[in-house]
Amino acid sequence: MQLKVLLLSAFLLLKLLFLYIEEFVHLIRALRNGFLHLAYAINTVPDKGWPTYVYHECPNCKRISPPDRNMIYVTADIDESSKRICRYCDTVMNPKKFIIPLFGFSTQIEYKPKPVGETKPARYYATQTQFWGIDDLTEKQKAEAMEKDMSFKGKAAHITYSPGGKLFVLNQGMNGRGLRVCPTCGYTIDPSTPLKGNEHITKYKKKCKSKKLINVSLGHEFSTDIIKIALPSHEVSLAGTQDKNQDMSVLYAILEGASKALDISRDDISGCVTESRELVLFDDTSGGSGFVKYIYNNFDAVLREALNKVSGMCGCTEETSCYGCLRNYSNQHFHDMISRGLAKEYISWLLYAETDNVKNAEEKGISAKTSEVPEEIGIKTFSYEPEDTSANPDTLTQLEALRDDTDDESIKRGLEKLIAAAADGNFENPITDSKLPTSEKDIWPELFWGRSRVALFTPGTENQYKILKKYNWYCYMIGENINAELVMSHIRKEE
Numbered sequence: 001m002q003l004k005v006l007l008l009s010a011f012l013l014l015k016l017l018f019l020y021i022e023e024f025v026h027l028i029r030a031l032r033n034g035f036l037h038l039a040y041a042i043n044t045v046p047d048k049g050w051p052t053y054v055y056h057e058c059p060n061c062k063r064i065s066p067p068d069r070n071m072i073y074v075t076a077d078i079d080e081s082s083k084r085i086c087r088y089c090d091t092v093m094n095p096k097k098f099i100i101p102l103f104g105f106s107t108q109i110e111y112k113p114k115p116v117g118e119t120k121p122a123r124y125y126a127t128q129t130q131f132w133g134i135d136d137l138t139e140k141q142k143a144e145a146m147e148k149d150m151s152f153k154g155k156a157a158h159i160t161y162s163p164g165g166k167l168f169v170l171n172q173g174m175n176g177r178g179l180r181v182c183p184t185c186g187y188t189i190d191p192s193t194p195l196k197g198n199e200h201i202t203k204y205k206k207k208c209k210s211k212k213l214i215n216v217s218l219g220h221e222f223s224t225d226i227i228k229i230a231l232p233s234h235e236v237s238l239a240g241t242q243d244k245n246q247d248m249s250v251l252y253a254i255l256e257g258a259s260k261a262l263d264i265s266r267d268d269i270s271g272c273v274t275e276s277r278e279l280v281l282f283d284d285t286s287g288g289s290g291f292v293k294y295i296y297n298n299f300d301a302v303l304r305e306a307l308n309k310v311s312g313m314c315g316c317t318e319e320t321s322c323y324g325c326l327r328n329y330s331n332q333h334f335h336d337m338i339s340r341g342l343a344k345e346y347i348s349w350l351l352y353a354e355t356d357n358v359k360n361a362e363e364k365g366i367s368a369k370t371s372e373v374p375e376e377i378g379i380k381t382f383s384y385e386p387e388d389t390s391a392n393p394d395t396l397t398q399l400e401a402l403r404d405d406t407d408d409e410s411i412k413r414g415l416e417k418l419i420a421a422a423a424d425g426n427f428e429n430p431i432t433d434s435k436l437p438t439s440e441k442d443i444w445p446e447l448f449w450g451r452s453r454v455a456l457f458t459p460g461t462e463n464q465y466k467i468l469k470k471y472n473w474y475c476y477m478i479g480e481n482i483n484a485e486l487v488m489s490h491i492r493k494e495e
């Protein structure tokens with residue numbers, strides 16, 4: 001029996017260490033799922049302390065600001081003068097400590113797991129993830145990183161994709177009150193547990209000689225692929241949402257939209273809001289799985305599906321949210337803060353509102369008149385991985401070739417307009433003689449730009465044009481009435 005228990009402890013320990021090496025995120029998931037109440041102590045190693053950092057959490061809006069880069073000694077007192085003011089709600093934030101339990105956890109010696117049913121009900125361990133910056137990228141990673149400007153009816157957004165995004169995960173204990181930990185033996189308890197004079201027994205069932213317990217959270221950091229989205233600012237006012245958070249609401253709508261539009265499991269992606277109010281979406285698997293890159297490439301479709309998700313089909317009232325729209329298990333910490341209506345109002349403003357944001361449009365070389373043209377694209381999606389066209393003839397060359405090829409005067413004039421609009425820009429190279437595999441049938445545009453999702457058709461192929469228009473592609477018939485500037489405004493410019 002004794003051997004069995006020892007083996008079990010050793011197994012758990014090994015398993016945890018293995019998890020540490022293999023997969024930090026899964027360890028955090030184990031923590032999140034309440035493993036901690038099986039553990040008795042956080043392992044210590046003689047002469048080695050746990051890496052320890054100071055961070056701040058806003059007691060009002062619950063936002064966490066990233067830790068200082070510098071580590072402190074685990075037993076060091078936090079300088080009370082390092083209070084900070086929350087950048088969102090002006091509340092004073094107290095400094096807190098988190099440790100990285102680098103050496104794993106263990107149960108007490110001779111620990112007998114209770115049969116299922118006798119164990120305490122699962123505790124609520126709030127886990128939060130926050131963006132900590134971008135790692136030093138390798139040359140290969142640098143080559144993979146990309147960014148683009150997007151324009152929504154003249155409103156500018158910027159989106160960045162990068163591998164090597166660094167995130168930190170915090171487990172702040174039950175109801176956010178942290179854990180009390182003995183730095184000497186690793187003994188760990190919930191701060192609400194009464195403890196006479198801090199006396200405690202070590203995991204080896206000996207009386208610990210130390211009586212100094214410290215209050216900490218548990219933390220971890222991991223690297224994964226991220227996208228960072230800077231959206232134009234627009235404060236929605238909606239009755240009953242004074243205590244709700246618009247950024248968080250939009251963030252969770254986008255995650256839901258991405259999951260639905262691109263068929264990604266909602267558990268595989270996650271996100272947070274940075275101090276500068278950017279949204280960071282990340283692959284919730286160590287190292288990244290390409291999900292956020294897919295979101296980067298299909299952001300229009302994601303937004304449209306996000307809007308669908310918060311349109312009210314779920315039945316909850318606008319000032320709140322439910323499991324049918326924005327809520328799920330992993331964001332329970334924020335359930336009280338997210339409002340379906342705030343997300344809905346913001347995203348529909350972004351996608352559809354005609355603004356007087358002429359300046360933005362002008363900066364992008366789109367005339368004010370053009371940006372006012374209402375333009376709808378379809379919401380259906382199909383899976384299509386844009387091919388590398390860097391070796392193709394450029395946009396200008398291909399448009400000119402089409403012009404020289406046609407005898408139709410209207411098409412010729414349309415192409416002349418496009419050529420003029422494309423003259424001063426280094427655009428994505430287009431593709432010709434290739435198909436787009438929609439779920440209905442293969443579509444063969446005259447010319448298309450895969451990454452920009454812009455396709456041109458010629459008279460005689462109206463049917464094909466109509467089908468592709470149901471998808472999240474910008475589709476145009478070439479003719480003398482074509483709005484060439486509008487067409488070109490949707491095509492990605494290369495660096």
Ligand SMILES: [Zn+2]
Nearest residue numbers: 058061086089
């Ligand atoms: Zn705050």
Ligand SMILES: [Zn+2]
Nearest residue numbers: 182184185208
């Ligand atoms: Zn101790």
Ligand SMILES: [Zn+2]
Nearest residue numbers: 314316322325
């Ligand atoms: Zn709902």
